[in-house]
Ligand SMILES: Nc1ncnc2c1ncn2[C@@H]1O[C@H](COP(=O)(O)OP(=O)(O)OP(=O)(O)O)[C@@H](O)[C@H]1O
């Protein structure tokens with residue numbers, strides 16, 4: 067069996083076993099889904115400021131990344147602070163397999179949670195407006211293809227950084243990512259949602275960016291060394 | 301087999317390992333001794349390829365493990381940390397590592413080890429609920445799950461009760477004998493090392509200060525010592541006075557009706573004639589077998605003086 071897959075499966079299992087983290091993250095996702103659903107109708111917001119497509123487009127990616135942000139540390143950095151990584155690095159698994167396995171697991175769980183939140187959002191908005199709200203084809207494609215790839219790119223890069231950095235740098239990094247993410251979820255959502263129609267160009271750009279970022283992460287893995295990891299244990 | 305050649309590791313100004321050399325062959329139980337910070341863990345990490353040498357090399361079967369993941373399939377490790385996931389159960393932990401190491405007949409192997417370590421009844425509990433000793437035992441089971449040919453242990457019995465320590469010792473001896481496993485272990489526990497290791501290396505501030513079989517170490521370093529038990533009613537002070545007139549005596553330590561006399565190296569102690577000549581009645585004269593602890597302390601102190 068492929069070692070990346072073995073690692074991914076184990077990380078997936080462990081994430082699911084970590085109920086408190088999982089429920090907290092899901093809680094946050096549902097909170098935002100509900101908040102945004104309140105201002106949505108089939109025609110967009112009451113004031114006509116926010117479009118359904120714009121909201122789904124923006125929120126799916128932001129929530130996905132936010133979920134990934136809350137889980138990455140449990141899978142990548144925690145193994146360093148617990149010092150278990152040394153044992154794993156002594157196993158036949160290579161650094162690339164370890165990185166890939168972990169990235170896959172976090173991406174999958176984060177994506178499932180984000181998707182759940184989006185479904186909740188659509189359901190509530192549909193019920194409130196008493197009509198079935200269906201996003202346009204570009205947005206559907208975006209949610210099904212581009213969003214998971216984008217989450218993967220974020221997890222891949224963030225995970226890589228967590229493996230390479232020490233305790234202090236990791237705290238700083240977490241902080242630096244959190245601020246814009248949270249600000250985005252709160253405020254910018256409404257302004258970005260104001261874009262009335264999401265075309266294939268938007269979707270294509272996001273997917274392109276995601277593919278580029280994930281390639282960058284995969285390329286950067288070659289510069290990560292076990293020594294770097296072992297000498298920056300918490 | 302492990303070869304360590306002119307191995308040096310520097311961390312900025314600290315020289316953690318300083319040009320050390322040794323070899324270990326299959327079937328050997330090899331001990332690495334030294335005070336805190338002597339460089340034992342760094343040496344294991346270098347052998348495992350977790351760290352890159354500043355100079356020299358650390359090879360297993362002639363190759364650096366860092367560049368040969370396939371070779372790591374035949375290497376088992378128990379480091380300072382047990383390498384277990386608290387959120388997973390004992391069985392899940394073993395299953396994970398068994399898959400990573402391509403273990404065939406996983407179930408059988410895992411059940412056997414759980415029975416052997418006495419963890420079978422807790423194997424479906426999360427490792428987070430285990431005691432320190434239980435984790436160490438599970439960590440050891442994890443390390444030998446794939447029947448490695450080389451086993452590296454960093455203070456394997458730290459934090460274990462005497463009964464489990466004995467279990468670990470017996471297991472190590474058995475693995476070396478039955479499977480011809482090479483076992484490299486770091487330890488502070490000189491008693492343990494004395495019982496199981498055939499050869500040892502002693503590190504001090506990153507340097508090798510001794511590397512030899514236990515038998516040779518004892519022979520080379522031995523300042524011979526005898527313990528004299530005086531017959532009842534004999535004044536110890538008189539015996540001490542007589543003994544201090546002997547040639548090549550280093551130390552005399554009276555303790556009740558017993559007197560321990562340590563001689564200079566290579567001396568052939570024979571205190572009895574002098575005592576009898578002075579009219580002192582002696583019940584027993586016993587040549588003392590020096591423990592590894594004596595030898596270790598002697599070597600360390602000798603190096604410190606230089
Ligand atoms: N990552 C590191 N960065 C800087 N110095 C280090 C690092 N790792 C080890 N050292 C230094 O190298 C020296 C040897 O450390 P090492 O952990 O190998 O000792 P040890 O013999 O295992 O000690 P102990 O018995 O306490 O486990 C120490 O001075 C330690 O401070």
Ligand SMILES: [Mg+2]
Nearest residue numbers: 340341342454
């Ligand atoms: Mg150590």
